[in-house]
Each structure stands twice: as C-alpha cells, then as structure tokens.
Amino acid sequence: MLRAGCRAALSRRPPGSAPRRGAGGSGAGGTGAGEERLKQTPLDALHRARGGRMVPFAGWSLPLHYGQGHLQSHLHTRRHCSLFDVSHMLQTLVYGRDRIRFMESLVVGDIAELKPGQGTLTLLTNDKGGITDDLIVTNTSEDHLYVVSNAACADKDLAILRDRAAQLQAKGSDVHLEVSDNALLALQGPSMARVLQAGLSDDLAKLSFMNSISTTVFGVPGCRVTRCGYTGEDGVEISVPAARAVELAEQLLGVPDVWLAGLAARDSLRLEAGLCLYGNDIDETVTPAEAGLMWTLGKRRRVAMDFPGAAVIMAQVKEKPRRRRVGLTSVGPAIRPHMAILGPEGRPVGTVTSGCPSPCLGKNIAMGYVEAAHSRAGTELTVEVRKKQHPAVITKMPFVPTQYYMAK
Numbered sequence: 001m002l003r004a005g006c007r008a009a010l011s012r013r014p015p016g017s018a019p020r021r022g023a024g025g026s027g028a029g030g031t032g033a034g035e036e037r038l039k040q041t042p043l044d045a046l047h048r049a050r051g052g053r054m055v056p057f058a059g060w061s062l063p064l065h066y067g068q069g070h071l072q073s074h075l076h077t078r079r080h081c082s083l084f085d086v087s088h089m090l091q092t093l094v095y096g097r098d099r100i101r102f103m104e105s106l107v108v109g110d111i112a113e114l115k116p117g118q119g120t121l122t123l124l125t126n127d128k129g130g131i132t133d134d135l136i137v138t139n140t141s142e143d144h145l146y147v148v149s150n151a152a153c154a155d156k157d158l159a160i161l162r163d164r165a166a167q168l169q170a171k172g173s174d175v176h177l178e179v180s181d182n183a184l185l186a187l188q189g190p191s192m193a194r195v196l197q198a199g200l201s202d203d204l205a206k207l208s209f210m211n212s213i214s215t216t217v218f219g220v221p222g223c224r225v226t227r228c229g230y231t232g233e234d235g236v237e238i239s240v241p242a243a244r245a246v247e248l249a250e251q252l253l254g255v256p257d258v259w260l261a262g263l264a265a266r267d268s269l270r271l272e273a274g275l276c277l278y279g280n281d282i283d284e285t286v287t288p289a290e291a292g293l294m295w296t297l298g299k300r301r302r303v304a305m306d307f308p309g310a311a312v313i314m315a316q317v318k319e320k321p322r323r324r325r326v327g328l329t330s331v332g333p334a335i336r337p338h339m340a341i342l343g344p345e346g347r348p349v350g351t352v353t354s355g356c357p358s359p360c361l362g363k364n365i366a367m368g369y370v371e372a373a374h375s376r377a378g379t380e381l382t383v384e385v386r387k388k389q390h391p392a393v394i395t396k397m398p399f400v401p402t403q404y405y406m407a408k
Contacts, residue, residue, distance in 0.1 A: 041087035063262035070264040081189025082261035090154035096175035110298025114139035129312030130284035183245035188235030232273025274397025330392040335366040
C-alpha cells in the first residue's frame with residue numbers, strides 16, 4: 001500500500017529540477033568527459049529508446065530520469081516497483097582456499113561467519129581508519145566470494161584488491177580474482193516479489209534480505225539474485241550475463257507494475273532510507289565511528305583488530321568521536337551538500353553532505369556531520385541556505401521506514 005505521505009505527493013507537480021547527484025559516487029554531471037568517451041552499459045540502447053535522459057556519471061553514460069519525471073518515478077518505486085540499471089558497479093569474484101583471509105585483511109566485516117549464500121555490507125578501510133569504499137561481500141554457495149563495489153571507486157578498489165592478492169600469493173596463499181562482465185539490474189519496490197516470482201522456480205519467500213542464490217530468471221540461466229538494494233524497499237539485484245541483459249530487462253518491463261528508474265530517483269530513495277552515498281556522506285576522511293557504521297564491524301574483528309586502521313577506529317570508539325553523521329529535516333528552501341550547519345549562537349557546527357526535498361514526507365531531508373554535542377535527535381539547529389538561516393532539526397534515520405524482507 002502507498003504510504004500516506006507518498007499518496008499526497010502524487011498530486012503535486014514534479015520539482016523544477018532533479019537532484020544534482022546520483023547514487024554511488026560523484027555527481028551526475030561530474031565527469032566533464034565528452035559523451036563519446038563514456039562507458040556504456042549493455043542496456044544503453046534500451047534506455048535511449050525508452051526516453052532516458054542520459055548523463056555522465058562516474059565515467060559512464062547513465063539515465064538520470066525518464067519521461068515520467070523524477071517525482072513520479074520515486075513514488076512509483078515506493079508504491080509498485082522500478083527497474084534500475086546498476087551495471088556500472090564493479091563486480092569481482094574472489095577464488096581460492098584463502099579467499100576469506102584475503103578479504104578480511106582489507107575489510108572490517110566478519111566474512112568467515114557468513115553462511116553459504118549470505119552477504120553483508122562492509123567497509124574497505126585505510127591505515128588512518130578512513131573509509132575507502134563500502135562493499136557488499138557475499139559468501140556464495142559455490143567456490144567464491146562475490147563482491148560489489150561502487151562505480152566511482154572501481155579503479156582504486158580493484159588496484160587495492162589486486163595488490164593485496166599479489167602480496168598474499170607471493171607468500172604462498174591461494175587466492176585469485178576475476179572481474180565479472182555481467183550486467184547488474186536492481187528491481188526495487190513492494191511488488192518486486194510478485195513480479196520476479198513469476199520468472200523463478202526458486203521460492204523467493206525463502207530468500208531473506210542480504211541473501212543470494214544462483215538461478216535462472218525468466219529463462220536466462222547463470223543469474224545471481226541477491227535480496228538487497230539501495231532504496232529501503234524490498235528488492236533484489238540481479239547479476240545477469242551481459243549478452244542477455246536486455247532480454248531480461250524487457251521481460252521485467254513487460255509487467256505494467258515495473259517502470260524504469262534512473263539516478264535521480266535512486267538518490268532521493270536512498271536518502272529517505274538513510275543510506276550513505278560514497279563520496280558525499282562517507283569517504284577516506286571519515287571513520288566508521290563518525291559515520292555511525294560501527295555495526296559493520298564483526299565482534300571477532302573488533303577483538304582481533306586485524307583490519308586496516310583498527311587502532312584508530314577502536315580508539316575513537318573508546319574516546320567517542322568528535323563529530324557524528326546525523327539526519328536533518330527542515331521546511332523552506334531545499335538543503336543541499338556543502339551547506340553550513342549552525343549552532344544556537346550562529347557558529348558553524350557541521351556541514352550538510354546530502355540533501356533533497358522528500359517526495360514522501362513533503363519536507364526537506366538531509367544528512368551531514370555535526371559536532372557530537374549537537375548530534376542528539378530533536379536538537380534544533382539552523383542551515384545556511386543562500387546566506388540566510390533556516391531552522392532544521394536533528395532527526396533519526398531512516399526518514400521513511402525501510403521494508404527489508406526477512407524470511408520466517
């Protein structure tokens with residue numbers, strides 16, 4: 001059922017402009033490269049044929065939105081389901097008997113405890129405790145780990161992975177990497193399960209959030225279906241052989257419930273869900289403690305302190321970080337990245353990292369970092385918008401309740 005706030009928003013006109021940033025890296029127009037130099041996903045022609053407004057994003061040509069506009073696309077995802085092309089994400093397969101030890105030498109998560117088919121969000125950290133990237137690592141039921149990385153971080157992530165693999169191989173470890181050329185499609189929204197179940201022999205009711213299976217989807221073999229996503233809704237990401245990606249997309253789009261959605265809707269959906277955008281809300285200058293992501297550190301890993309930056313991160317946990325990531329709500333002009341957050345005396349106490357008008361809530365939502373003393377929910381602050389101060393309130397996230405599915 002459509003949430004009340006979203007239903008009311010359906011009667012409003014779309015905003016005059018889409019959010020300036022997409023999901024998973026730099027802003028949609030941030031590459032500055034000519035379109036002929038951009039990489040294209042296997043669905044590029046399909047996007048153009050269906051009216052996608054193509055923009056440069058992290059070195060790729062990707063759809064910002066389609067004819068129905070950003071607001072309608074966002075609300076449709078909350079009410080029904082939408083198909084996102086996320087083929088720009090880096091997909092890496094890690095093989096070898098030492099693959100878990102290899103992965104744990106780079107990330108903070110307890111990869112060894114993952115059951116077959118189970119995945120986790122984890123953080124690739126540096127020696128200073130900063131976040132180099134956020135990844136999803138899945139312990140497949142086969143003979144490898146499946147790792148999905150942000151597109152804007154693909155080159156540096158792959159270099160880190162390859163360098164570490166070479167170091168371990170030189171010491172006799174059995175680990176090797178394979179970069180997948182599969183396309184990656186995200187089907188997100190409350191009717192996802194009904195739509196996808198029609199094309200699966202596996203029972204989706206048995207597949208919990210952050211779990212994965214290798215299966216045939218609508219007659220396309222060799223697909224990996226992972227119950228996860230970046231919208232806060234029940235959803236899946238489908239890794240599909242590139243040569244058959246268009247075929248699968250068209251099968252899904254043949255269902256009236258399914259619309260194509262682009263970077264603009266993906267960004268506003270993830271912000272309503274309180275999810276971080278790498279390059280905005282987290283980066284190599286931010287630690288897991290500051291970002292409120294300490295839940296990604298496995299208990300065993302905290303004790304062992306055997307991940308990059310462990311001493312810095314755990315010391316910060318003990319001493320409490322000086323700044324914290326928070327949610328903000330306001331009325332009036334939209335809050336955008338880089339705007340100053342001011343305390344009661346008008347002194348800068350933080351900075352906005354993401355922000356947009358919420359299509360479901362009918363007010364502005366934002367994420368940012370403030371001094372720890374001002375981070376409690378309910379704290380009244382102000383945000384400087386075009387040299388004028390506007391009231392804002394620290395608000396718990398997610399702004400819109402998430403709908404992740406857990407099998408019974």
